[in-house]
Amino acid sequence: MRSILQNNNRTVVYEGASDWLKSWSFEAAVNLSQFPLMHGVTRRFGGVSKGCFSSFNLGLHVEDEIEDVWENRKRLAKHLGVTPDVLTCGQQVHGLGVTEVTKADIGKGAFAFDAAIPNSDAIFTRLKEVPLLLMVADCVPVLLYDAAHEAVALAHAGWRGTIGHISVLTLEAMHSAYGTEPEHCYAYLGPSIGPKSFEVEESLADTFCMAKAGLKRLVTYHRRPGASVMTPHIDLKGFIADDLLNWGVPSSHITVSATDSMTNAGCYSHRRDHGHTGRMAMFAKLIKRR
Template sequence: MIRVERDKVTFYQFLGLRSFPGLSHFVSGREGGVSVGGQAALNLGFMDEDRDDRVLTNRMLLAEAVGCSVDNFTFGEQKHTTHVEVVTRAQRGRGGREKATRLPSTDALITRETGVCLMVLAADCVPVLMYDSRMRVIAAVHAGWRGTVGRIAAQTVERMRDEFGCDTRDVIVGIGPSIGPCCFEVGEEVVEAAREGLGNLEGLVETGKQPGKYQLNLWEANRRQLRQVGVEDARIEVAGICTVCHHDHFYSYRGDRGNTGRFGAGIMLNI
């Protein structure tokens, strides 16, 4: 990923996605907004700990920096589901100015409509952006550990294939900053859920620092399931940035001990 700063707003872009004409994408950092306290500064999530007017200002600042409008931003109500929603033009802007209009119980969004910026929020969960340059289809995925072991990233690619005729070999993927294997310590119940959902855990789980604890690699778990449905390894870019280790640049629930905001990942077809 590369770091971009415009009008004091910081965001990041995947090298594999930034060269396509007519495509915009970004992963926001913390710098450049108006929120204060644990949510300082570019918090994009409507929450009890932050004022709605500040969050909306942050979203408008980000939209201006990346070259669109807050009315392009389209959000799902992220509930750690594996529900994938195909977004129509009529749904453009849902959740952009207020959380009440978010697409219900949705953690992955797909569209081929121009002017619809698909958005996911994160603070340790894995944001995943996808693009099929041949069929001109985009997707944004919120993959926490539940979504990851539920194979939401793979299900999104399969939905792109089923709905729009995408060839999985044409799909380009960016796996964004999230809690890394260095910091994601989990218990037996999470490991068992991962085994049930993902099968072979070799290379995904290591023994933790504490007895009965394990380190789970969400980056590799998402990369592996994408490869299993036909996405080429060379087309999967993993940011490899741990949000806990770098919570000065990205919001991290664990790194900030729960008092934090949300950063966003977005992708949009411009033309």
């Protein structure tokens, strides 16, 4: 893979350098490259899916042709150096379920959404060479890495997961399981709907404001094209980053992607595409030291 774009030295986009990865790309956090960890968030091109799912759709629950999704997942697995049957997913239900991935869970959800780990919008593990996958198309994908214990987690934060503090719940679960401490943690908030794109009702804006009374610019007002009035917009990534800071994660350890999935043509966007779209995947695999 080779780097083609860098944003403020915080995130970098890689594209394929071989025939089978032609046009395939993903975004990653620069400060995680120092660790025995493969990670990133896929972009929408470089696969075989068709129509509104074109082309690197990795979601099995969006009415795409299953064989096309399997082929796309096979390509991702090849990049990760594994067979597709060990790709491991949680069943994302916009809840707050957090589950540790054990040996018995390896490969759950690899080929069918119904076979994924139930009620798990966040999954974490210390198992090496076991790729975790998380599907997104506007919601915030959150990667959490514990450098002291070599543990990794992926959390799915839509507005419900965000206001429910799923990132902190995940860190607390890792603390209980492994002894994770905030000073050893790194976080990457990947491509997702941006603060100028996530328009909401006043009632939801008020709920977010009450939850973070001291956080400035969590809710801002913008006039979208064609609208006659200013409407509230929420900064989901800002809310999550503040949660992580409050838990004690150092600010220098937190990478927030500048990529807005709704305005970037290289991303799937549930809102922009009115629900008829594919899914990008955040992936993370702990590398076994030789």
